[in-house]
Amino acid sequence: MSSAPLTLYELAGADPELRFSPHCWKTRMALAHKGLESQRIAWRFSDKARIAFSRQGAVPVLVDGDQSISDSWRIALHLEQHYPERPSLFGSRDAIALAGFVNRWADSMLLPAVARVILLDVYEQLADEDREYFRSSREAHFGTSLEQLVAPQAKHLEQLRQVLTPLRQTLKGQPFLAGEAPAYADYCVFGMFMWARCTSGEELLAPNDVLHAWCERLLDAFGGLARAATLATPSRLEHGMSNDPALHDFAVRSSDKIRYADTDRQGHVNNAVFATFLETGRVEIIYDPHAPLAEPGSEFVIARLELDLRAELRWPGTVQIGTRVATLGKSSMTLEQALFQDGRCAALATTVIVQIDAQSRRSKPFGEEARRRLGALTTAADSFAVK
Numbered sequence: 073m074s075s076a077p078l079t080l081y082e083l084a085g086a087d088p089e090l091r092f093s094p095h096c097w098k099t100r101m102a103l104a105h106k107g108l109e110s111q112r113i114a115w116r117f118s119d120k121a122r123i124a125f126s127r128q129g130a131v132p133v134l135v136d137g138d139q140s141i142s143d144s145w146r147i148a149l150h151l152e153q154h155y156p157e158r159p160s161l162f163g164s165r166d167a168i169a170l171a172g173f174v175n176r177w178a179d180s181m182l183l184p185a186v187a188r189v190i191l192l193d194v195y196e197q198l199a200d201e202d203r204e205y206f207r208s209s210r211e212a213h214f215g216t217s218l219e220q221l222v223a224p225q226a227k228h229l230e231q232l233r234q235v236l237t238p239l240r241q242t243l244k245g246q247p248f249l250a251g252e253a254p255a256y257a258d259y260c261v262f263g264m265f266m267w268a269r270c271t272s273g274e275e276l277l278a279p280n281d282v283l284h285a286w287c288e289r290l291l292d293a294f295g296g297l298a299r300a301a302t303l304a305t306p307s308r309l310e311h312g313m314s315n316d317p318a319l320h321d322f323a324v325r326s327s328d329k330i331r332y333a334d335t336d337r338q339g340h341v342n343n344a345v346f347a348t349f350l351e352t353g354r355v356e357i358i359y360d361p362h363a364p365l366a367e368p369g370s371e372f373v374i375a376r377l378e379l380d381l382r383a384e385l386r387w388p389g390t391v392q393i394g395t396r397v398a399t400l401g402k403s404s405m406t407l408e409q410a411l412f413q414d415g416r417c418a419a420l421a422t423t424v425i426v427q428i429d430a431q432s433r434r435s436k437p438f439g440e441e442a443r444r445r446l447g448a449l450t451t452a453a454d455s456f457a458v459k
Contacts, residue, residue: 077111078103079135081123084114085197085271089302092197092270094183094263097298098144098175099132101259104294106151106158110134117202144263145175148256161256174249174257182264185235186276188228192218193272197304225274226338229384232276233339236283243282247289254293262290262298271304273416278339278386316382316417317410322394323449328352330387330413341385346419347377350409353393354423357407357449365446367439369430375404376424383418385411391418397449403427403435405446 080103083093091100091114103110115122115131126133126140133140134147141150149168152161162168191210195218198206207218214221222228239249239261248254249261265287268276277284291299319325328349336342358365358372366372385391392412399406404426411419429436438446 078108079113080110081113081115081131081133081135083131084116085304086199087197087302088114090197090270090304091301092194092267093131094186094267095144096132097263097266098256098259099134099147100297101262101290101294102144102148102151102161102256104297105161105254105256105259106155108151108155108158116199117205118199145172163250163255167250167255167257171250171255171257171260175260178260178264181235182261185228185232186264186268187214188221189225189232189274189276190222190268190272192222193274193304194267197271226340229276229340230338239286240282243286248286254290258286258290262287266298266301269298269303270301273304273383275384275386279388316420317394318417319392319394319410319412319415322396322408322410324353324356324395326353326356326393326395327390328393330385330389330391332387334385335387339386341387343381346379346381346385346411346421349391349393349411350377350379350419350421350423353395353409354407354425357395357397357446358425363445365442366427367436367442370427370436371430372425373428374423375426376422378422380420381418382420383413383416385413385418389413395449397446398422400438400443400446400450403437 080096080099082091082096082100084091091097091112115133120129123129123131123133123142126142128142130142132144132147133142134150136150136154139150141147148161148171152168162171187210195203195206195210211217211221242249246252249257265276268274277287330341334341334345390413394410394412396408397405398408404424407423407425409421409423410417411421427436427438427442428434
């Protein structure tokens with residue numbers, strides 16, 4: 073057993089507190105399992121010289137006394153051998169081979185499946201000096217641009233869920249992959265989900281998934297070590313779409329319950345239902361039963377609706393709808409709306425609504441009271457363009 077302090081080099085983003093590598097998270101969980109503290113040092117792809125002493129160019133690197141160990145699996149074996157008096161990472165010597173299989177499966181099957189969903193999000197979290205290397209190396213590996221790689225997102229999410237099938241089947245009968253308590257086999261897989269959690273707003277697991285419950289248990293393990301991890305900055309989550317609004321930017325805020333019937337075969341809310349949620353927000357303005365907006369003998373019709381889907385909505389849960397008046401014409405108004413779930417912008421929409429005469433079906437100017445009320449629903453926030 074070494075008495076020297078441990079030092080762990082971890083991959084970091086532009087924010088040095090954002091430590092997101094799946095392999096580094098395997099090691100973080102292994103150290104916590106053993107009850108070992110370490111000095112954690114932020115490292116970036118452009119910092120190759122800082123770990124030259126390890127005679128290779130990747131993290132994690134653990135320095136234990138006069139030894140430097142690279143590769144998360146080799147670090148786990150080192151910890152098990154050199155700290156035998158502490159809780160075993162594997163449960164027994166015979167279980168090491170099985171944990172090694174799980175580790176190789178996670179690296180060869182699960183990691184690429186997760187990468188196809190989040191890799192562009194990861195890129196957005198990197199320091200500027202790391203981006204060129206990351207893009208060129210990953211695009212060479214996958215044979216396509218990062219943008220093209222993640223484009224068929226629904227397809228990739230479905231493929232990921234198929235890859236996760238054996239894990240679900242295992243967890244239906246036990247709380248952890250290793251059995252009644254977590255062990256290194258769990259951390260091999262959990263590292264991949266921490267990679268996504270730290271860098272992306274994409275929800276990989278539905279709340280009713282047994283894997284979601286398993287993740288929650290590991291997030292709470294060791295005093296909530298993983299749950300307390302720094303997450304990606306919201307301004308960078310949407311592939312550089314830093315102009316996405318927040319709910320508080322809207323004068324009118326409403327909500328709707330997501331129903332199971334709203335979902336489709338891919339498990340998320342069908343895109344057609346997004347328009348129904350937008351209608352919920354519009355009704356708050358134009359069809360208030362206590363104060364009708366339309367002039368007597370008038371009706372409202374939609375002349376144009378532009379919808380930009382930003383992210384998935386998932387059941388169960390609620391959707392928040394923000395609505396504001398962007399422009400007000402003689403007989404028409406342009407509404408800007410956004411849908412949110414758990415604080416994340418899932419859709420942007422621009423709707424042009426025209427007041428018409430119920431008989432002639434031609435446009436009819438707003439009255440003074442309608443113009444006053446609509447004018448009060450504009451905000452100082454910047455308008456957005458649906459693209």
